[in-house]
Amino acid sequence: MAGRLTTFDNYGPLGLLAPAELAPLVAAPRLASLGTEIVSEEGPSKDCHLLVAGQAYRHRTLADGRRQIMSFNVPGDLLDLQGLSLDLDFGVTALSNCRVVAIPKAKLQALIDEHLTFRQAIWRSSLVEAAIFREWMVGMGRRSAQARIAHLLCEVYMRHRAVGLTSGRNCYFPVTQTHLADALGLSSVHTNRVLQALRADGLIAYRGRELVIRDWPGLCAAGEFDPAYLHLPERLAA
């Protein structure tokens, strides 16, 4: 059960390609099991990586072991698009068993150059990604631990919902409290206590891997969460 693999594949912007073009690209997805590095923090790679199923996170580890998690990723995310033009400054690790498509950089570049709608989709998604980074900066710079955690859970829930991975107010988000702490700039001990408080306040139920939002308006309020920055389509914006 641990690290179960989400059933359906999501191709994100690549999904805009004609099936005949998409099929050979995604023909042989690689499996990455829970905890393995999908993209190394070190050396360069010949490919870019599309997460097709499962969950992952981007991170950077400092010399003495401190770690900063920079994003949690869902199916459809291009994990290392930066690698197409620049050296990477982060690694990507699987949060669950994942299905990953490796796309040769030259091939991806060609697709971008040739397909306007694809290019626009990629462009847009990287703008949204930057907006999420800014939102995280606001959180780490100016929000309390409780607001940060609540905000992150709201964000995760909305992003999962946007790719069809929620059922009701539940979603599968298999992080440890240490992952949350490293994403939010907190210690794992404090993260634990704040989560308990959120549970005690009836906002969430969250044990292990399944996030259950018990009081969505309450959680949004606690996190000062406004989903505008995610730039989701109208239909998903609440």
Add this chain to the structure above:
Amino acid sequence: MAGRLTTFDNYGPLGLLAPAELAPLVAAPRLASLGTEIVSEEGPSKDCHLLVAGQAYRHRTLADGRRQIMSFNVPGDLLDLQGLSLDLDFGVTALSNCRVVAIPKAKLQALIDEHLTFRQAIWRSSLVEAAIFREWMVGMGRRSAQARIAHLLCEVYMRHRAVGLTSGRNCYFPVTQTHLADALGLSSVHTNRVLQALRADGLIAYRGRELVIRDWPGLCAAGEFDPAYLHLPERLAA
């Protein structure tokens, strides 16, 4: 003297265009004086804005007045490229007197669609911008106040140097301590004390607007600064 205007214009990626094409675009730069909003945090705009001379910062203000600064900008920066495709989630304010070129969105979009090298330059610069955001996240999440401040000063110095705005180890960076605090997630009082410590350690001299780096290796060490994430051309990377 206050808010002096940097002498030379820098067109950043736009500089790649043929002079005949560039000239009409930048023919009538607008002046934005110190402290005025160049791009509003509220309503949408019909233009995108290129900072051509002077300095500015992007920021977001929360309901109760807390503020997060998201970037400091130098000449050549496109301040609100995001506005081309998405609603903005931040405002931009002038740190000094500025010269700003407003480019109609449709015009900018056309340039991007038609000029490959220009498009690549824009693309690259937005990847670098995202890398800088991530670096700030690492700082706010996992670095001490002293390291954060040292790191930011290193970054500012390097970026200024990359656009030719330094002389030796000096650069003009007219922020208040409150600006620094709001960029780094600190209080202005604490920022003041840490700056004093950096001065006392002989790493910097910084009074008012002129940043002087007295001990570059020392400052880099204090900030755990590695300029790789700025992706500067070889020649400027140290």
Add this chain to the structure above:
DNA sequence: CGAACAGTTGATCAGGATCAACTCGAGTGG
């Protein structure tokens, strides 16, 4: 001359870090 703002200083407070121990499964190997 006075207002307004940036910087500075001291005193106190608090949010969250750190250290350490303990519980509770889930695997794993004997």
Add this chain to the structure above:
DNA sequence: CCACTCGAGTTGATCCTGATCAACTGTTCG
């Protein structure tokens, strides 16, 4: 089948970085 280990979560005690509050200085500018 059970002892063992290992990772995650939990709890308590204590510490400390950095926040907050408040006063005061100095400068600029109207």
